[in-house]
Amino acid sequence: MTRPFALVHLAKDLRLEWRSKDALNSMLFFALLVVVLFSLAFDPTQAASRRIAGGILSVAILFAAVMALNQAWARELRHQVLDAQRMTPAPASSLFIGKAVANFLFVTVIEIILAPLFAIFYNLHPIGQGWLLAAVLPLGTWALVVNGTFFAALSIRTRNRELMLPLLLFPIFIPALLGMVQASSGILTGETDPGLWIKFLAGYDVIFTTASLLLFHIVLHAE
């Protein structure tokens, strides 16, 4: 039985990461560093600190993810592997979706490790429907990685690509970040209904995934 092209790319990316652990290690250490530094800067036992805890976690994951996304296409660039992939009849969109799903899994692993530690550290406990976080976090993470993977590919031929990615990604990601924060706050505090923001995130994901899939072919073959 033949696997879809996207799965072939995904399996390759997972295998490469399993061998090197480049993305996971860099993301995990960076995110932990941010969390520890913030805990030293702000007293985590104070109520005010707990209120910004969600934001600190989001920013830690966001910056850590950008570090990994900056290197998302590094292996393909190193020995012109991208050119070999361009020569194959596999559609460009399959390469993109394989890479985006791989990045999604890497960031999710970091979230799974970091979030419980953070919740314990800052004494966080949801008052609303905590299970809805299981919808909000993947939707927000996908919004981040789908745009990050796309813009990382867009900036691979630029001279200052490590600077270009955050410059391109953050403005585009702001609506999704707002949706994530509002939905998470609603869930954690139980004061507002997060349903609207979850739908907003889902809509954002559909729009930007579709746009990225349609445009990736142009980005991949641009010179």
Place this chain on the structure above:
Amino acid sequence: MAAIAVQLENVSRLFGRFPALRQVSAVFSTGQCYVLLGENGAGKSTLLRVLAGLLQPTLGVVRYFPQPAAAADPGRDKGGSGGSEDDRLRAARARIGYMSHSPMIYDELSAAENLRYFASLYRGRPVWTPEEALNTVGLDPALPRPVGQYSQGMRQRVSLARVLLSQPELILLDEPFSNLDARSAGQMLLLLGRLRGEGRCIVLTTHQRDLAAPLADQILTMEAGRLTSAAPGPASAPATELESALSPASPQTIQPELAPGASPA
């Protein structure tokens, strides 16, 4: 009569304001080997990337497999007709094997894993198994080490195996002998001769003229982005040393055309 693999018509390629290729016109036919010579910066690699469909010409036209593919080989994709321009280019690329200076493979994977990955991306086309491809270039398919730990010459051979995996009709090789010892280069030469005999079109660039010349049906020279000369190579003569092992070159080979204004040597 040899079929046309790729045809260039007044192709120019600019990088910014720098012309890397200037009005190059040439026809490359199946069953022929073309050796491209020239100094560094002459435009050889750019020409190969244009032939591979990885670079689009700024001016001019590139026609891949212009004759109806179905007539030549019913099992193959139609590279020359049908679908959008992108589809046609994608179908044409699938029939081309390109090897650049870089190995174009992942350092972290073994040779077999690399080839298995690329073979999976050529669905619908006849592909060699990774074992077949690696045996062909003289490497052990069971070698578990990641490619990053290979010598330059071994990487070069894995790269060639990747090119051959999809059984391309047009094979483009950029400095294929650069990291090889004399014995390995000789083996690669014989392999390329066999591929030419199978009817594949081979275009290779090299600075090692003496090494590649016995294989050449045509020796092309580039200077400052222009194709300045096209001379018959030793392999086009009937009594070449390699000729007995290879199929005879077609007498009706289409000669590469020189760009307007170029002066043949």
